[in-house]
Amino acid sequence: MMIYWILLALAIAAEITGTLSMKWSSVSDDNLGYIFMLLMIALSYILLSFSVKKIALGVAYAMWEGIGILFITLFSVLLFDESISLLKIIGLTTLVVGIALIKSGTSTKKSRPLKSAKEREHAVV
Numbered sequence: 001m002m003i004y005w006i007l008l009a010l011a012i013a014a015e016i017t018g019t020l021s022m023k024w025s026s027v028s029d030d031n032l033g034y035i036f037m038l039l040m041i042a043l044s045y046i047l048l049s050f051s052v053k054k055i056a057l058g059v060a061y062a063m064w065e066g067i068g069i070l071f072i073t074l075f076s077v078l079l080f081d082e083s084i085s086l087l088k089i090i091g092l093t094t095l096v097v098g099i100a101l102i103k104s105g106t107s108t109k110k111s112r113p114l115k116s117a118k119e120r121e122h123a124v125v
Helices: 002-028 032-051 057-080 086-104 117-121
Strands: none
Touching: 002 032, 002 057, 032 057, 057 086
């Protein structure tokens, strides 16, 4: 199960890296960053798709998008001198609380017993 959380963390890191490279390319006039962005965003979606095999989709997507927004905003302030306001800080805090609530409110899926081949062949009326 831990491997799926690692895949989700890597998906988040790839999303952050890809999005930041998009901004970097737009301010530096280097088109190589756009190619890197496409590769990282594609990798991010691939890793996310593997992670949802064992992590609830709502939890995985909320964490992927929410943590991505959090770190992209923080790195944008640090690397690109974008502004940060009290409202942005409140919004990011609300985002983190929302992710925590989604995670804590999601129960683990119990596996259902497999049906025998004979049960799968016949329709139930």
